[in-house]
Each structure stands twice: as C-alpha cells, then as structure tokens.
Amino acid sequence: MVNVLQNGREPLVSPVMVPPERDRIFAAIDIGTNSIHMVVAHIQPSLPGFTIIDREKTTVRLGDRDKHTGNLKKDAMERALVALKRCQEIARTLNAEQTVAVATSAVREAPNGRDFLQQVAEKLGLHVDLISGPEEARRIYLGVLSGMDFNNQPHIVIDIGGGSTELILGDGHEPQCLTSTKVGAVRLTSELVTTDPISTNEFQYMQAYVRGMLERSVEEIRSHLQPGILPRLVGTSGTVEALATLHAREKLGIVPTPLQGYPISLKDLREVINRLRKLSCAERLALPGMSDRRADIIVAGAVILQEAMTLLGLESLTLCERALREGVVVDWMLAHGLIESRLRFQSSVRQGSVLNIARKYQVNLEHAKRVADFALSLFDQTQKQLHHWGDEERELLWVAAILHNCGHHISHSSHHKHSYYLIRNSELLGYNETEIETIANLARYHRKSCPRKKHENYRNLSSKHHRKVVDQLSGLLRLAVALDRRQIGAIQRVWCQYNPEIPELHLCLQPSLPQDDCALELWSLDYKRQAFESTFAMALRVTLETNAGAVSDHLARNWPS
Incomplete structure (x- = not known):
C-alpha cells in the first residue's frame, strides 16, 4: 500500500463492510395523497448500498376526498388499484424478491382508508403498511441520508406532500426531531382555493393559514437547536423538484440533470410565487416542464415552502432527490441486517x-x-x-x-x-x-x-x-x-x-x-x-x-x- 507521509492524513478508504451477501432486488411503493410512486432498488450488501434501477409514478389524487364524509372517492381508489397493479407487474419483470408498500396522509385520515387497504390486499395480494406522520418523517430522513452527507452538521429536512408536510431535524445520526403537519399541496388547494387565477384574498388567507399550521412544528424544531448554530435546509419531493425545475429554466436556461444539490433562495422563491399566483391553471400548465398533475397544486405547495423558510429564518434551500421511497429501502436493509447502523450507512454515502x-x-x-x-x-x-x-x-x-x-x-x-x-x-x-x-x-x-x-x-x-x-x-x-x-x-x-x-x-x-x-x-x-x-x-x-x-x-x- 502507498502511504501518505505528509499532513498526517490517510487516504480515503472504502466504507465499513458487513458480511457479504448476495445482491437483492427490492421494490418500495409510496401511496401518497397526490401520487403513487415506486422505486425498484438493486441492493448490494457488500458495499453496503443500493442503486435505483427503475421508477414508476402515477397521479391518482387519493387526497381529493369527499368533502362531506372525508372518504376516499371510488374513482380515485380504482385509479390507485390500477396503478398498484402496474407497479407489481414492473417489480415482477425486474425480479424483485419483495415489494413493500406504505400509505400516508390521505389513507391515514380517510374513514374508509383501511377498507381501501383491505381491497388492495384481496385484489392484488399486496399488504400495505399504514404509517403515522412521525414514522413517515423517520423514513424520509433515512432516504435523504442515503443521498446526502450531513457531515455531522444540523440540517432541517422539509418534505411537502399532498396532504402533509414533514419537518425533520438531524445531523446524520439519529434524528433529533420528527414532525408532521396536516398541511399539503393537494389538501390546501382542495380546501382553500376556489378562484382561478387565485384571488389576492384567497392567497393571503392561504399564507396566514399555513403559517398558523406550521408554527408548532417550527417551534419544536427550534427547541432542539443549539443557540447560535444556523442549520441548513434540505427540500425533497414533487413540489420542491417542480419549483427547482422552473427556477433553473429561468435562471440557467436549462434544467440540470440530476437536480440533486440544486439551490433555491427564499428571495427567488418569492419571485416565482408572485408570478405563479397571477397565472390561471391553464397558463401554469403551459409553462415549459410543468405537468398536468402539478399545475393546479403548485401555488399551494410553494406557499408552504415559503412560509416554512420564513418561520425558520432560513434564506436558502438545497434539493435532495431521495425521500420516502428510498427511506423504505434503507429501512428494509436495516431490518434485514444489511446495514450495521444508520451512522455507518450515512458516513459511507x-x-x-x-x-x-x-x-x-x-x-x-x-x-x-x-x-x-x-x-x-x-x-x-x-x-x-x-x-x-x-x-x-x-x-x-x-x-x-x-x-x-x-x-x-x-x-x-x-x-x-x-x-x-x-x-x-x-x-x-x-x-x-x-x-x-x-x-x-x-x-x-x-x-x-x-x-x-x-x-x-x-x-x-x-x-x-x-x-x-x-x-x-x-x-x-x-x-x-x-x-x-x-x-x-x-x-x-x-x-x-x-x-x-x-x-x-x-x-x-x-x-x-x-x-x-x-x-x-x-x-x-x-x-x-x-x-x-x-x-x-x-x-x-x-x-x-x-x-x-x-x-x-x-x-x-x-x-x-
């Protein structure tokens, strides 16, 4: 071996190994409020690590629930069943030995949510874990750690979903604070938006509402921060990715691939929001790169991000492309002894x-x-x-x-x-x-x-x-x-x-x-x-x-x- 003689430093070395096992193919499904996502991972225990070999995403809008009963609508459940069946077919094609599915806010809160999961089990033979808000936050944290190195420094993760927003504080070790708030892009749009373009009154009310909803989570996060230390903010999932795409097209003229690590300032975010809220849904849909599943909810999602950053007193955000789905993969690896510890996994990202x-x-x-x-x-x-x-x-x-x-x-x-x-x-x-x-x-x-x-x-x-x-x-x-x-x-x-x-x-x-x-x-x-x-x-x-x-x-x- 070559020794580094100067500066008292060792060469970078490979990560801590666990006993080698055969490679595995594993599928993780996230049944969310807006969409159903699946990732198929090639797990290599000898590293330890995994590579995403396929992704599937379908917008089903389970969060668009009956306004009177709160139940999941029949047509949304049917769309979800079709999407889940397709996910199973893709997983089988790729020889996934196991598929783990989790359901979040929309199914968690709907009175008929468990009945829907029973239908999934009976018709598809797929068992779905109905996870709590904090458990969702924990797995999001694991997913982010699989894609970013926190260097033992405090980071706040914000994940804006269709029905809930998770705020997580951690430094690469065990999370110090996991919060989940019932405010999301689909929920806000469904409950508060009746005008198109959104009127000034509705927009201002939405801002105030979001601030009120996020205050408790932000205070809990702040209570765990050491005085004088300013954490970094990491944003995940569809809303942040859509905003980053819009921002990159305007500022750079191109969208970086991957978007991992892309920065957005609070100042730029406010400018984007001021433009988006003056456009009708059809005009937003006409923007380059804007999807029909995002155009109608992007303003609400952006407001959540803006108010969270304002309350936290943070002026910039960095995007992470990994979140809940990848966290399900990491959690499965931990449960099966393929990673010795979260810390060692993080240090070797x-x-x-x-x-x-x-x-x-x-x-x-x-x-x-x-x-x-x-x-x-x-x-x-x-x-x-x-x-x-x-x-x-x-x-x-x-x-x-x-x-x-x-x-x-x-x-x-x-x-x-x-x-x-x-x-x-x-x-x-x-x-x-x-x-x-x-x-x-x-x-x-x-x-x-x-x-x-x-x-x-x-x-x-x-x-x-x-x-x-x-x-x-x-x-x-x-x-x-x-x-x-x-x-x-x-x-x-x-x-x-x-x-x-x-x-x-x-x-x-x-x-x-x-x-x-x-x-x-x-x-x-x-x-x-x-x-x-x-x-x-x-x-x-x-x-x-x-x-x-x-x-x-x-x-x-x-x-x-």
Missing part, C-alpha cells in the same frame, strides 16, 4: 456510491485504489507548493481516480471520453452538479490531450475555479495512473521533493520488489511528463531507489522541514 458505480462498470478496484492512493499522496505532498487546494478538491480527486477507467466498460478505444460520459450520467450520491462535472472532467483528462477550451465537456465547467481544479489535479492524476502502469502494484511508495529555485519536482520511487526495474512505469511517467510540466511550469525528475535505507537517508538530508 459518498464513498459507497462511488464504489457502487465502480462495481457497476466492472472497474478493477485494486488498481483503482492504488491509483487513488498515489493521487492523494501526490496531492498531500505538493499542497502549498504546487497547489493550494483543500479537502473538498482532495475528495473529488479521489473519486476521479477510483472511476478514471470506468469507460473501459464501453470500449478500450477513447475510454477516457467514455469515463466522462458514464460519470456524468451516473447516480453519484451526495455530490452536486458542479462536483460531478469536475469529477467527470478529471477522469476525462487522465490520459491523451490536456484540458482545452474547445472541448465541450471542459466548457461545461461552471467557473474558472473548477477549470483550474481540473487543469492542475488532472496533472497529478496522470502521474498516479503512470505509477501503476502494469496494474500490479510495482511501486510501493513515492516521495516528492520540490525545488523552487530550478523550479523542479523530484519524484523518488521505491519499488515493491528490489529486483524490479519498473521500466514500464518509468516510461509512462516520462511519457506524461510534458503535460505535467506544461501545467505547473516546472521540470519533473524521476528516480528509482531500490534501497529503502538509502531513500530514508536521502530524505533526512534533503526533505524540506
């Missing part, structure tokens, strides 16, 4: 996702981890000499090193370009759009031509900062790849010595076997010398030292203190 993608594209992980260790060793030893990047850029380099060869899954020819495409379009959990683009570009430039403005992928980088990250760290990644050219671990260690007077970087290599001349590794380093020297404007010198004692003596004499 990013690394587990990277290794999951590496396995998917049949990356040689032994080679990839050696390259990653070399890359981090070079990064640490040249920090504040050749570059001034920090922990965030260090992690992006690690990911790129692990995945740099994934393009071989498509073809050996131009595999660096295929690596870019696969990384760019894979589900890298816990990373935002810019980070994924940076990782993909780093992998793209581990060989062949250096970054150039005429390359479309390089132009996709949103800032000079990230282009410079790619310029410099791709140079280090090239050297790291060369150090394991035969993919057999021929080089045991590498030491860097920087001489600013020449200027020159000297790499001193220790082979794993004293008799190995490492000719191919030395040739590969020489081949990649020009790209490195051009990027950093200095000479690169490489020597091989088979005598470990001589290396130690040399370093003691010459290494800068």
Whole structure:
C-alpha cells in the first residue's frame, strides 16, 4: 500500500463492510395523497448500498376526498388499484424478491382508508403498511441520508406532500426531531382555493393559514437547536423538484440533470410565487416542464415552502432527490441486517456510491485504489507548493481516480471520453452538479490531450475555479495512473521533493520488489511528463531507489522541514 507521509492524513478508504451477501432486488411503493410512486432498488450488501434501477409514478389524487364524509372517492381508489397493479407487474419483470408498500396522509385520515387497504390486499395480494406522520418523517430522513452527507452538521429536512408536510431535524445520526403537519399541496388547494387565477384574498388567507399550521412544528424544531448554530435546509419531493425545475429554466436556461444539490433562495422563491399566483391553471400548465398533475397544486405547495423558510429564518434551500421511497429501502436493509447502523450507512454515502458505480462498470478496484492512493499522496505532498487546494478538491480527486477507467466498460478505444460520459450520467450520491462535472472532467483528462477550451465537456465547467481544479489535479492524476502502469502494484511508495529555485519536482520511487526495474512505469511517467510540466511550469525528475535505507537517508538530508 502507498502511504501518505505528509499532513498526517490517510487516504480515503472504502466504507465499513458487513458480511457479504448476495445482491437483492427490492421494490418500495409510496401511496401518497397526490401520487403513487415506486422505486425498484438493486441492493448490494457488500458495499453496503443500493442503486435505483427503475421508477414508476402515477397521479391518482387519493387526497381529493369527499368533502362531506372525508372518504376516499371510488374513482380515485380504482385509479390507485390500477396503478398498484402496474407497479407489481414492473417489480415482477425486474425480479424483485419483495415489494413493500406504505400509505400516508390521505389513507391515514380517510374513514374508509383501511377498507381501501383491505381491497388492495384481496385484489392484488399486496399488504400495505399504514404509517403515522412521525414514522413517515423517520423514513424520509433515512432516504435523504442515503443521498446526502450531513457531515455531522444540523440540517432541517422539509418534505411537502399532498396532504402533509414533514419537518425533520438531524445531523446524520439519529434524528433529533420528527414532525408532521396536516398541511399539503393537494389538501390546501382542495380546501382553500376556489378562484382561478387565485384571488389576492384567497392567497393571503392561504399564507396566514399555513403559517398558523406550521408554527408548532417550527417551534419544536427550534427547541432542539443549539443557540447560535444556523442549520441548513434540505427540500425533497414533487413540489420542491417542480419549483427547482422552473427556477433553473429561468435562471440557467436549462434544467440540470440530476437536480440533486440544486439551490433555491427564499428571495427567488418569492419571485416565482408572485408570478405563479397571477397565472390561471391553464397558463401554469403551459409553462415549459410543468405537468398536468402539478399545475393546479403548485401555488399551494410553494406557499408552504415559503412560509416554512420564513418561520425558520432560513434564506436558502438545497434539493435532495431521495425521500420516502428510498427511506423504505434503507429501512428494509436495516431490518434485514444489511446495514450495521444508520451512522455507518450515512458516513459511507459518498464513498459507497462511488464504489457502487465502480462495481457497476466492472472497474478493477485494486488498481483503482492504488491509483487513488498515489493521487492523494501526490496531492498531500505538493499542497502549498504546487497547489493550494483543500479537502473538498482532495475528495473529488479521489473519486476521479477510483472511476478514471470506468469507460473501459464501453470500449478500450477513447475510454477516457467514455469515463466522462458514464460519470456524468451516473447516480453519484451526495455530490452536486458542479462536483460531478469536475469529477467527470478529471477522469476525462487522465490520459491523451490536456484540458482545452474547445472541448465541450471542459466548457461545461461552471467557473474558472473548477477549470483550474481540473487543469492542475488532472496533472497529478496522470502521474498516479503512470505509477501503476502494469496494474500490479510495482511501486510501493513515492516521495516528492520540490525545488523552487530550478523550479523542479523530484519524484523518488521505491519499488515493491528490489529486483524490479519498473521500466514500464518509468516510461509512462516520462511519457506524461510534458503535460505535467506544461501545467505547473516546472521540470519533473524521476528516480528509482531500490534501497529503502538509502531513500530514508536521502530524505533526512534533503526533505524540506
């Protein structure tokens, strides 16, 4: 193994493993107030982690209940049965060994909700768990943790559903506060909106009503916060995704894929709401990307988000694409011993996702981890000499090193370009759009031509900062790849010595076997010398030292203190 000698840091390592088991296919269904959602997950206990391999969503509007009795309407129940049958067929096609379904607000509150679930059991043979508001919040929290790293910092999660809104406080460990309020986009629209476009009086009443409904949950969340610490806000589910899509189209001209990590400010949200509320439902439906299942309820959902942010005193929100369905998957994994603990699962979200993608594209992980260790060793030893990047850029380099060869899954020819495409379009959990683009570009430039403005992928980088990250760290990644050219671990260690007077970087290599001349590794380093020297404007010198004692003596004499 390559050791990082500088800065007292270890290389990033793979997540905590549980005893390996066979891979599993599992389906999770969320019977919500507005829609029925299903995800089918490929669970890999050896990581541990999972990948969503299929999604299904049908708007059935169970929440549009009879105004006099509160019962679920017959036509809505029939639509739900059809949707659930289709979900079962898809799950069977994908060889799901088990399907778990949960029902939330609409079914929970309807007098005939349990009768409906009995129909589902009798006609489809599907048992549905009717979960409480706090239990719904708990599983939402698990789902969010499977897609975002909280770094032990307090986060508030808001999930705006059709019939209820969940507010959750946590820092990646056990949730500190789980709340559920009977205010949702479908419920509000059904109960409070009679005009189209919504009148000023109805809009103002809706705002006041939502504030009153959310006050207790917000106060409960605040009571668990430490003084002086401002949490971050994470938004999930359909309303937030729809608002993010509208916002991105207006501000960026395109909708990022994925939307994971997309930010929305309270100021921008208010501007969006002011425009939406002046439009009729038909005019909202005509907006690019607006679906017919969202156009009539988007104003109500947006008001809930706006009032929650105002009450919490938070000026921005970050979107997470995972929520209840994914939380059902995580909960099932916990129940079946496929995850040792929530904390360990959370701490491995990013690394587990990277290794999951590496396995998917049949990356040689032994080679990839050696390259990653070399890359981090070079990064640490040249920090504040050749570059001034920090922990965030260090992690992006690690990911790129692990995945740099994934393009071989498509073809050996131009595999660096295929690596870019696969990384760019894979589900890298816990990373935002810019980070994924940076990782993909780093992998793209581990060989062949250096970054150039005429390359479309390089132009996709949103800032000079990230282009410079790619310029410099791709140079280090090239050297790291060369150090394991035969993919057999021929080089045991590498030491860097920087001489600013020449200027020159000297790499001193220790082979794993004293008799190995490492000719191919030395040739590969020489081949990649020009790209490195051009990027950093200095000479690169490489020597091989088979005598470990001589290396130690040399370093003691010459290494800068």
